[in-house]
Amino acid sequence: MGEVVLEMKNIVKDFPGVRALDDVNFEARAGEVLALVGENGAGKSTLMKVLSGVWPYPTYEGDIYIKGKLCRFRNTREAEAAKVAIIYQELNLIPGLTVAENIFLDRQFCSVVGIVNWGKVFSEAQSLLNQLGIKGVKPTDKVGELTVGKQQMVEIAKALSKSAEILVFDEPTSALTDKEVDALFATIRQLKEKGVCMTYISHKMDELQLIADRVAVLRDGKTIGEVTPMNEITMDEIINRMVGRDIKDMFPKMEGKRGEKVLEVAELHLKHPTIPGKKLLNKVSFAAHKGEILGISGLMGSGRSELVSSIFGAYRSGVSGEIRLHGKKLKIKRPKDAIDNGIALVTEDRKALGLVLGQSVLNNMTIGSLETVAQQWGIINKAKERNLAWDYISKLNIKTPGLDVAVDTLSGGNQQKVIVAKWLNTSPKVLFLDEPTRGIDIGAKVEIYNLLNKLVDEGVTVIMISSELPEIMGMCHRILVMCEGEIAAELDEREATKELIMEYGTGSKKKGE
Amino acid sequence: MNTRTGNTNFMHQLAAFLKENGTLVALVILAVIFAFMDDAFFTPRNITNLARQTTIIGIISVGMTLVIIINGIDLSVGSIVGLAAIMVTLLMQSGMNVWLAILVTLLVAGVFIGLWNGFWIAHYNIPPFIITLGMMTIARGLALTLSNGSSVPVTDPLFPKLGGSYISPAISGIIIVAALVLFFFTLYRGIQQRKKYNITIRVQKIVASTIITAAGLGLAFWVFTDYRGIPYPVAIFTVIAAAGIFLLNNTMLGRRIYAMGGNEEAARLSGIRVYRVKLIVYSIITTLSALSGILLASRLNGASPNLGNMFELDAISAVIIGGTSFSGGVGTISGTVIGAFIIGILNNGMSLLGVPTFYQLIIKGLIIILAVWFDVLSKRKSA
Numbered sequence: 039m040g041e042v043v044l045e046m047k048n049i050v051k052d053f054p055g056v057r058a059l060d061d062v063n064f065e066a067r068a069g070e071v072l073a074l075v076g077e078n079g080a081g082k083s084t085l086m087k088v089l090s091g092v093w094p095y096p097t098y099e100g101d102i103y104i105k106g107k108l109c110r111f112r113n114t115r116e117a118e119a120a121k122v123a124i125i126y127q128e129l130n131l132i133p134g135l136t137v138a139e140n141i142f143l144d145r146q147f148c149s150v151v152g153i154v155n156w157g158k159v160f161s162e163a164q165s166l167l168n169q170l171g172i173k174g175v176k177p178t179d180k181v182g183e184l185t186v187g188k189q190q191m192v193e194i195a196k197a198l199s200k201s202a203e204i205l206v207f208d209e210p211t212s213a214l215t216d217k218e219v220d221a222l223f224a225t226i227r228q229l230k231e232k233g234v235c236m237t238y239i240s241h242k243m244d245e246l247q248l249i250a251d252r253v254a255v256l257r258d259g260k261t262i263g264e265v266t267p268m269n270e271i272t273m274d275e276i277i278n279r280m281v282g283r284d285i286k287d288m289f290p291k292m293e294g295k296r297g298e299k300v301l302e303v304a305e306l307h308l309k310h311p312t313i314p315g316k317k318l319l320n321k322v323s324f325a326a327h328k329g330e331i332l333g334i335s336g337l338m339g340s341g342r343s344e345l346v347s348s349i350f351g352a353y354r355s356g357v358s359g360e361i362r363l364h365g366k367k368l369k370i371k372r373p374k375d376a377i378d379n380g381i382a383l384v385t386e387d388r389k390a391l392g393l394v395l396g397q398s399v400l401n402n403m404t405i406g407s408l409e410t411v412a413q414q415w416g417i418i419n420k421a422k423e424r425n426l427a428w429d430y431i432s433k434l435n436i437k438t439p440g441l442d443v444a445v446d447t448l449s450g451g452n453q454q455k456v457i458v459a460k461w462l463n464t465s466p467k468v469l470f471l472d473e474p475t476r477g478i479d480i481g482a483k484v485e486i487y488n489l490l491n492k493l494v495d496e497g498v499t500v501i502m503i504s505s506e507l508p509e510i511m512g513m514c515h516r517i518l519v520m521c522e523g524e525i526a527a528e529l530d531e532r533e534a535t536k537e538l539i540m541e542y543g544t545g546s547k548k549k550g551e
Numbered sequence: 552m553n554t555r556t557g558n559t560n561f562m563h564q565l566a567a568f569l570k571e572n573g574t575l576v577a578l579v580i581l582a583v584i585f586a587f588m589d590d591a592f593f594t595p596r597n598i599t600n601l602a603r604q605t606t607i608i609g610i611i612s613v614g615m616t617l618v619i620i621i622n623g624i625d626l627s628v629g630s631i632v633g634l635a636a637i638m639v640t641l642l643m644q645s646g647m648n649v650w651l652a653i654l655v656t657l658l659v660a661g662v663f664i665g666l667w668n669g670f671w672i673a674h675y676n677i678p679p680f681i682i683t684l685g686m687m688t689i690a691r692g693l694a695l696t697l698s699n700g701s702s703v704p705v706t707d708p709l710f711p712k713l714g715g716s717y718i719s720p721a722i723s724g725i726i727i728v729a730a731l732v733l734f735f736f737t738l739y740r741g742i743q744q745r746k747k748y749n750i751t752i753r754v755q756k757i758v759a760s761t762i763i764t765a766a767g768l769g770l771a772f773w774v775f776t777d778y779r780g781i782p783y784p785v786a787i788f789t790v791i792a793a794a795g796i797f798l799l800n801n802t803m804l805g806r807r808i809y810a811m812g813g814n815e816e817a818a819r820l821s822g823i824r825v826y827r828v829k830l831i832v833y834s835i836i837t838t839l840s841a842l843s844g845i846l847l848a849s850r851l852n853g854a855s856p857n858l859g860n861m862f863e864l865d866a867i868s869a870v871i872i873g874g875t876s877f878s879g880g881v882g883t884i885s886g887t888v889i890g891a892f893i894i895g896i897l898n899n900g901m902s903l904l905g906v907p908t909f910y911q912l913i914i915k916g917l918i919i920i921l922a923v924w925f926d927v928l929s930k931r932k933s934a
Contacts, residue, residue: 352820377822391820394813396880405810406821408803416803421744440751460821 040068041105043235044089044204049100051084051093051259058084059098060259066204069233071226072265073246076256077280077505082239085256086206090124091117104204123197124206129189131196133182138163140181141196166195170225185313187218194225198234205229206237209338211245215316223249241337243273243544255279273546274537281507281536289512290484292491294531296515297328299365300499301349301381301468306359308341308348308523318344320523322359326468326499331490333514334503336543341523342503343386346470350383351376363467377406380467384457384474386503392457393445400441402456403427407463430459435485451482458489468499475509487513507536521545564755573925574873574889575763581893585900592903595778602774603850605895606788607632609888610843611862612869613795614836616887619870620799620812621832622879623679627668628840628866630690632859635660635844637694639710640703640854649709653845661841664690665834673829687863694856702855705848714850717780724776731768784846791839795884808832813880868915869894872922893918 044066051059059081066072076082087093089102091111102109104120111117131140138159139146147158163177172191181189190210197205207226211219226249229236238250246253246268253276255262262279308319319341326332336342348357351370361368363379370376376383385391393402404411404423411423427441434455438448445456454474461469471490475483490500490513504510510517517534519527519542526542526549541547569576586593611628618625635656642652664686671682705711718726738757745752775781799805807828810818819825843862848854873890875882897918901911 350820372824373820374822374824383820385820390814391817394810394817394880397809397813401806401810405806405818405823408806412803418801418803418806420801421747464822 040070040233040235042066043068043105044237045101045103046085046089047101047103049085049088049098049102051081051088051098058259059088062100062256062259062261064254064261064265066235066237068203068235069230070251071230071236071238071249073250073253073268074237074239074256075241075246075253075276075280077241077507080256080280081259082256083208084259086124086208086237086239089117089204089206090114090122118200121201121203122206123200123202123204124208125190125193125197125210126208127210129186129193131181131189131192133180135181136177137167137175137179137181137184137192137195138177140192141166141177141199143196162199163195166199167191170195170198171228172221172225185215185218187214187221190214190218190222191225198229202234204235204237206239208239209241210238211240211242219245241544243276243546246276247273257281277537277540277544281540289509290487290491291512292494294330294515296330299325299327300363301326301501302360302362302365303349304360304362306345306348306361307357308344308353309356311356318523319348322523322525324518324525324528326501328497328499329494330515331494331513332499332501333510333517334501334520335505335507335510335517335539336520336526338505340520340543342505342520343472344523345520346383346472346501346503347385349376350381350470352383377464380465382406382461382464382466382469384454384461384469384471386472386476388450388453388457388477389446393453395446396444398442399436399438399445399448399456400424400427402445403430403459404463406460407465410463426463427459430462434459434489449478449482451478451485454478454482454486458486462493466498468501469493470501470503472503473505474502475504475506483509507539510539511536519543524549568755568759572759572763574886574893574922577922578889578893578896581896581900585896585903589900589903592900595774597899597903598770598774599778599782601895601899602785603782604899605891606782606784607843607847608862608865608869608894609788609891610791610839610846611836611866612873612887612891613791613884614832614839615866615870616795616873616875616882616884617799617808617832618679618836619867619875619877620808620879620882621829622812622815623672623829623832624683624867625668625679625833625836626683626863627664627686627690628836628843629859629862629864630687630694631660631664631837631840632844632847632862633694633854633856634690634697635841636848636854636858637698637703637856639845640705640848641697643705643707643710644703649707656845657838657841660690660844661838662834665837666830668837669830669833672833673826679833691856694858698854698856700856702853704853711849711852712783714784714846714848715852716783718783718786720776720778720780723780724772726781727768727772727775731765734764734768784850787842787846791842792884792888799884804828804831809880812882865894868919871919871926874926876926877923890922 042065046065047063049059049062050057062081062085064072074082074085084093088098091114094112095110104122109120111120132143141163142159147155147162149155160177167175167177170191172195175184175188175191181192184192210222214222226236240246250268252265252267253271254265255276257280302325304323306319306322307317310316310318322345334342334345347353349361349370351372361370363381368375368379370379389395394405400423404427408418411426412418424441430436431438436452436455436459438452445453448456474486490502494500502510502514511534515531517529517531517539518525519529519539521543522545526545529538582593591597611632615625615628638660639652639656642655643649647655668679668682668686671677672679738761742752742757799808807818807823810821811823811825811828815825844859847858869890870882870887871877871890872893873883873886873888875886894915897915898911901914906914
């Protein structure tokens with residue numbers, strides 16, 4: 039193993055109300071693959087954004103040393119100049135351009151008068167692809183017509199064309215097929231020989247065993263333990279470091295009294311929108327009952343959100359399967375059908391999917407159920423509407439200066455409560471919540487937990503997705519663990535442990551084991 | 552000391568008033584400038600004409616406001632004015648009853664074409680710019696084909712009255728006074744309701760809207776009782792604008808339109824049937840354009856297939872000057888009405904002053920850019 043190339047010391051990064059990184063320390067060497075693991079929200083991506091100048095100095099505290107030299111990047115360009123390259127989950131390629139154009143995007147080979155030397159562009163790109171042993175990609179191919187795996191190869195080639203010495207992969211395999219993963223690993227091994235320092239962010243334990251040399255664990259924005267060589271640590275120990283925190287009495291769990299079966303889902307499938315043959319959901323079947331909270335756990339990209347969105351009718355096509363409510367088969371073609379049948383969904387992405395930003399708290403609250411405040415001919419009874427909104431504001435304890443302020447001026451927790459109010463007013467029988475407490479402070483979290491308990495008490499069937507294990511375990515009576523579009527396990531609250539959920543979620547324990 | 556704080560307070564209120572009613576202030580300033588430059592401008596006769604000229608674009612602009620709020624655009628409106636004018640005159644020429652001809656024109660040139668536009672836009676998710684650009688050419692082509700490229704005269708004696716007659720001055724006066732009474736009644740009811748539900752009452756806003764309404768109605772009273780009364784098209788435009796304001800503020804459809812413009816995906820996931828709303832909105836605008844075309848043919852006592860050329864630009868300008876955001880979700884019809892009158896005053900005033908048409912185009916273009924620049928600037932400051 040080579041010299042230390044990258045050192046990050048005492049990195050602290052604060053977001054409003056949250057400390058995302060809290061004194062993070064680690065170092066990476068030339069010619070190694072350092073695995074950076076942790077639960078969702080542990081701070082991995084934030085750390086890499088600090089490294090790549092996305093969060094510029096001085097919006098963070100601490101020091102970054104590259105080859106012993108203190109670096110303070112004020113933008114991504116400076117990081118690039120220091121030979122740092124990050125390959126993000128969402129690729130930064132321009133689909134309409136060719137592979138060669140993408141690789142040399144910011145420095146075309148031009149003559150003095152600015153005429154592009156296409157011959158050189160394509161031949162340089164070809165030799166780069168050859169060096170990396172990338173097959174099946176021609177410099178003249180349009181990037182948009184390549185598979186995601188091949189696009190990723192192009193992204194790697196692009197990074198290396200700038201002679202990057204520090205390469206970060208942010209969950210690179212989440213969209214790849216097995217074959218593509220093999221090809222990626224072959225490339226990574228080659229780069230290792232060339233002495234590139236690589237950091238590999240992933241949740242997938244089996245992958246780490248194949249590719250990583252050492253591992254660093256992040257939890258709640260802190261590095262847990264030392265950077266450890268892979269052959270000196272077991273998977274169990276890694277998982278322990280990832281989840282090892284106690285569930286405090288943050289979770290006001292109620293006693294589950296499983297009642298009648300309300301929602302039944304059988305053989306639900308969801309096709310990938312662009313890749314033929316790939317399935318985002320495969321043979322998913324489960325039932326939800328009255329009187330208990332059903333939890334859905336799993337890693338990002340395991341199909342949790344896709345599952346609830348499919349049931350809710352959010353996809354225009356590609357869904358097949360059977361959904362029954364109180365034994366009656368439902369035909370859900372659009373969200374409106376789901377809502378009319380008493381199914382509601384608090385979406386994961388509050389700003390993009392949940393709220394109409396820029397519009398008032400009042401409008402956001404009643405937009406899903408205008409019928410309840412309208413008279414004949416669709417004319418809104420404004421007095422009734424305001425009354426109703428005030429009721430929710432006091433019932434859910436929403437802190438807002440008024441009904442007419444733009445909803446974006448509220449805090450994250452209060453925004454979330456506005457969304458919950460919106461759905462409660464549709465009188466749901468089944469309420470799905472996708473990451474209901476993400477990005478909101480602890481006080482608001484507890485209020486939401488209490489509210490969920492109250493709803494269960496009132497006879498609503500509550501189904502909650504969360505990537506935070508303590509939350510899932512602290513609130514739910516039954517837990518479905520998803521892995522790669524399938525339900526890997528259904529765990530009762532008595533048998534569920536963090537380790538077990540993690541093992542099923544990462545695929546290190548398979549269905550039925 | 553006291554007077555100084557009083558003064559700054561007043562300045563603050565004035566600044567807030569100017570910011571909220573910038574376009575209205577611009578309208579007044581323009582009117583004052585033209586009034587000083589030409590004695591013929593501020594006369595009941597000229598203002599009556601100005602109002603009647605503005606209604607043609609104004610009616611289309613009401614629909615255009617809805618379309619732009621949902622993040623769309625409709626470029627076909629000008630051609631539909633031409634098509635509707637040709638259609639209604641041809642139908643009457645063939646012996647059809649006036650009212651039936653108008654109804655058929657509204658249904659075919661209006662509702663049907665709107666549904667067609669909306670279908671392509673909503674079903675295949677094609678940018679409205681392209682679909683309506685296509686319809687702009689198709690409708691113009693249809694107008695030229697149907698009329699064989701030449702003008703169509705009006706044969707029916709009743710039809711020209713629609714665009715050319717007036718409500719008598721006496722009845723006009725009564726209507727305007729009734730409008731004032733209605734305004735005070737709704738104001739009173741609004742305050743009562745706000746008190747009942749304990750909502751803060753913004754005194755400045757109430758005072759401002761009272762002054763604006765009283766001044767506007769006062770002007771209307773003077774103009775329309777002194778000359779020949781309210782022109783029919785102005786009355787029709789007023790009803791349409793009022794209906795549009797009511798639609799946006801007080802109905803489920805209005806809420807859905809705003810929500811869709813602000814965040815279409817969130818709106819869809821809240822159970823709004825985006826497809827249906829798009830069909831409705833695109834039908835509204837083409838129907839209003841067809842109505843505009845009918846009124847224009849009536850006033851001109853004949854139709855030419857080239858009627859309505861470039862109307863889409865004036866309509867879009869009116870909406871943008873009126874403060875509707877091109878990025879969707881924000882906008883009012885009252886703003887659009889003011890915007891339409893700004894364009895109307897420019898057209899009318901510059902013609903009175905004898906500014907050559909070529910220069911008029913340049914000035915109008917500059918004013919549109921200025922209005923958007925002002926909008927961007929004020930948004931950046933508040934952000």
